[in-house]
Amino acid sequence: MMDKNKKQILIVTAVEAERDAIMKGLYRTENIHVIAGGVGPVSAAVNTTKALCTSKYDIVISMGIGGGFVGRAEVGSIVVANKIIAADLGAETAEGFSSLDELGFGSAQLKVNQDLATKIFESLHKTIPNVHLGPILTLSTVTGTAETAAKLTNRIKGATVEAMEGFGVATAAVKFDIPVLEIRTISNPVGPREREAWRMKEAFEGLTKTSTVLQEVFS
């Protein structure tokens, strides 16, 4: 039953395994609803919109595993976004990449709720040592070379994490005027493709720990 005194939270993951890891950390679920909205920004945006049309929410959180940029977010760490950036939304030109902002077609950056992001970062930091606050990039194509990783970090100041859904979830939330956040647990470094180096278990455990902290923050 809906508790009217508590904030209603929608968490959007990409896949069921992320959803399950988050559910595992929740001991009460009356005000936190978790859905798996699919991989990539389009599926994430459509499924977030569907959920927001169906029920009333006060906060939307894009959450799941992600790739950490070397020197910014190590494997096993947790990152709370201070910005959500669609890193491949723009045009390639002879002089390099031009973002949507530079092209004058809108913005490829969405603001998170800074007060909430800081509060969650500080709450996580009390029990978990390796937590960071930084920009989380959304890309439709997973980076697979050191060269692309370097291009992204040169182009986007402070780039901390790469994932595939945040900007889609955030675009839907912004259209409904609902504060948005993104939180990622790091399963792999951004760069050359090395599937066997992925630390899925640690990243899923990070999601479980994070959801327990979120429940305390929003209780």
Ligand SMILES: O=C(O)c1cccc(C(=O)CC[C@H]2O[C@@H](n3cnc4c(=O)[nH]cnc43)[C@H](O)[C@@H]2O)c1
């Ligand atoms: O097969 C591969 O080489 C491969 C490499 C990276 C990611 C995938 C996925 O299918 C995972 C997509 C899924 O996980 C998130 N995620 C995790 N790590 C990254 C990353 O380094 N870059 C982008 N997305 C990542 C993402 O949000 C998706 O939900 C396969």
